[in-house]
Amino acid sequence: MRILGVSAFYHDSAAALLEDGRLVAAAQEERFSRRKHDARFPAHAIDYCLAEAGIGLDAVDHVVFYDKPFLKFERLLETYLAFAPRGFRSFRMSMPLWLKEKLFQKRLLREALAKHGPHVDWDGRLLFSEHHLSHAASAFYASPFDEAAVLTMDGVGEWATTSVARGSGSSLEMQREIHFPHSLGLLYSAFTYYTGFKVNSGEYKLMGLAPYGEPRYRQQILDHLLDLKPDGTFRLDQDYFDYCTGLTMTNERFDALFGGPARKPDERLTQKHMDLAASVQAVLEEAVLRLTRSLAEETGSRNLCLAGGVALNCVANGKILRDGRFDRVWIQPAAGDAGGAVGAALAAWHLHLGKPRESPGGRDAMRGAYLGPAFSDEEIAARLGRCGARFTRLGEEGLLARSAADLAAGKALGWFQGRMEFGPRALGARSILGDPRSPTMQKTLNLRIKYRESFRPFAPAVLREDVADWFELDCDSPYMLLVADVVPGRRRAMTPQEQALFGIDKLNVPRSEIPAVTHVDYSARVQTVHRETNPRFHELIARFKAATGCPVLVNTSFNVRGEPIVCxxxxxxxxxxGSDIETLAIGDCVLSKDEQDPALKLDYKNAFEPD
Amino acid sequence: MFSLLNELWRFLRTRKKYWLWPIVVVMLAIGGLVVLTHGSAIAPFIYTLF
Structure with a gap:
């Protein structure tokens, strides 16, 4: 039996295909359409999933949409009513969209699906899951646990913004929810907006900015914005926010509380913005820790599953793990809305169809998140040839030797191997790699290759067997969703002058033996690399270790700022x-920048709208 | 449109939110007017709440 999960129409559209309960393919639409966070119906992603399984849409038994549009409409109406007459302008602007499109989503879905499978009666096969149920199912059913407590947190789904569930075998029971407008995701997004970043994509930047600041506004947030209870439940004081009725996240009272208007995207980042980032991060961590502590007490479970956009806050995730209330924490790698496609399909399989769940035996169902398209060596060579690329085919041994040597020589390496990752992180299939020991690598990658803000940190990919020698972490973190500190023995002591530096000035001070992946507070967003899920990437790092003694590489996504990861x-x-990547290892082909036809150079610096 | 109204009615009945029905109808009517007088359906908001 085959089930296709679909998330679409809000942000990060995606499709995922289950065959007899096993996840065989999943991909985000943006990778094919080349439009970041593409929210349109995921026609290309569906085509890919079907091609991967070698079937047509008529062979799919159920298509499951990841949320319920009518419930969202209900929330919308009740919100407008609750705040009326405020919000009329917002109502006037949103109604056309609903009346022309969103209320007719079932019909839209049927019509879109009919283009893929014209002779199928979709009425009986089209199902709708609830948004947070989809998140919870993606977290629990895909996890390596037989039983677990499940916590999902995001901006908002239909009504729920935070939910607690209990998973055991094939059952998943939603237990409690916190409803809109009270939302940790929206609180974080409000500060993302206020500090001048884009809502829905700039949250990572705010998290990356936080270690440069001091949490000076923490108490102010707790006193005025967030009523946080001992068990982690909370309410937001809507007097400071505008998102229920207006066209922005925050309002004048919020501006007055923090001493000025929101930063414009092109304005300079100051210490105040860093302090705000540190403060909201501290508050978020406190709220999440209170929630997980009460959940641990209440359920008695030693396993925790997380999903929803807030679960992409890997700093908070690391604190949950170190808090020790749960022995094991598993986070769905596609924790945002894209992962809802996987969860919707899994919820239909286990809950709607009542299919049993085999014991996962300690292994998760995401298969390293390598669920996207792959290309054979022959196909890659043919496609590169058509692009006018000059390349050498080296075979496995030559490819690894050359790639490891270039990395050890300090070159930036484009690494395109095997199936593309599902979710927002590049995990060694569509990555740009570098030497983490280089004190200039972070700046080079940020400014000359990714064309992004200089303060943003990079993540280390480390051999699983060596992780504890380099980081204060001794568990799997295959999806780069846990933050841990570099071990003290590998840190570099600061001089008194360096310690006195503030804000972004701290950036240029090397903090450890691997400065390119060590943030200013010694933290790192760790990816453990496993031979079982990505043997070629594992071998590359092993070769780099043999050459340099260091089992760590810088791993960042293969794209420039604003561009979806390459597919x-x-x-x-x-x-x-279009960038300063020096070597490209793609399948068994290796390309050197200095051997390429200069006429094929592209200007990628301004090719994409900044995210 | 009638099938939509029918589905909405069934939805509100399941949710036991009968009190929303007149509001839905009035809002759909007002919303319909807004659509008729304006035109393009462009997402208005920085966060996709809607």
Whole structure:
């Protein structure tokens, strides 16, 4: 039996295909359409999933949409009513969208699906899951646990913004919810907006900015914005926010509380913005820890599953793990809305159809998140040839030797191997890699290759067997969703002058033996690399270790700022020619920048709208 | 449109929110007017609440 999960129409559209309960393919639409956070119906992602399984849409038994549009409409109406007459302008602007499109989502879905499978009666096959149930199912059913407590947190789904569930075998029982407008995700997004970043994509930046600041506004947030109870439940004081009725996240009272208007995206970042980032991060961590502590007490479970956009806050995730209330924490790698496609399909399989769940035996169902398209070596060579690329085919041994040597020589390496990752992180299938020991690598990658803000940190990919020698972490973190500190023995002591530095000035001070992946507070967003899920990437790092003694590489996504991560060899070649990546290892082909036709160089610096 | 109204009615009945029905109808009517007088359906908001 085959089930297709679909998330669409809000942000990060995606499709995922289950065959007899096993996840065989999943991909985000943005990777194919080349439009970041593409919210349109995921026609290309569906085509890919079907092609991967070698079937047509008529062979799919159920299509499951990841949320319930009518419930969202109900929330919308009740919110407008509760705040009326405020919010009329917002109502006037949103109604056309609902009346023309969103209320007719079932019909839209049927019509879109009919293009893929014209002779199928979709009425009986089209199902709708609830947004937070989809998140919870993606967290629990895909996890390596037989039983677990499940916590999902995001901006908002239909009504729920935070939910607690209990998973055991094939059952998943939603137990409690916190409803809109009270939302940790929206609180974080409000500060993302106020500090001048884009809501829905700039939250990572705010998290990255936090270690440069001091949490000076923490108490102010707790006193005025967030009523946080001992068990982690909370309420937001809507007097300071505008998102229920207006067109922005925050209002004048919020501005007055923090001493000025929101930062414009092109304005300079100051210490105040860093302090705000540190403060909201501290508050978020406190709220999340209170929630997980009460959940541990209440359920008695030693396993925790997380999903929803807030679960992408890997700093908070690391604190949950170190808090020790749960022995094991598993976070769905596609914790945002894209992962809702996986969860919707899994919820239909186990809950709607009542299919049993085999014991996962300690292994998760995401298969390293390598669930997207792959290309054979022959196909890659043919496609690169058509692009005008000059390359050498080296075979496995030559490819690894050359790649490891280039990395050890300090070069930036584009690494395109095997199936593309599902979720927001590049995990060694569509990655740009570098030497973490280099004190200039972070700046080079940020400014000359990714074209992004200089303060943003990079993540280390480390051999699983060596992780505890380098980081204060001794468990799997295959999806780069846990933050841990570099071990004290590998840190570099600061001089008194360096310690006196503030804000971004701290950035240029090397903090450890691997400065390119060590944030200013010694933290790192760790990815453990496992031979079982990505043998070629594992071997590459092992070779780099043999050459340098260091089992760690810088791993960042293969794209420039504002561009979706590359999907095809052509995307990779264009990004290679549009940035300062020096070597590209793609399948068994290796490309050197200095051997390429200069006429094929592209200007990628301004090719994409900044995120 | 009638099938939509029918589905909405069934939805409100399941949710036991009968009190929303007249509001839905009035809002749909007002919303319909807004659509008729304006035109393009463009997402208005920085956060996709809607």
């Amino acid at each position: 095809t060899p052509e995307d990779a070649f264009r990004c290679f020619m």
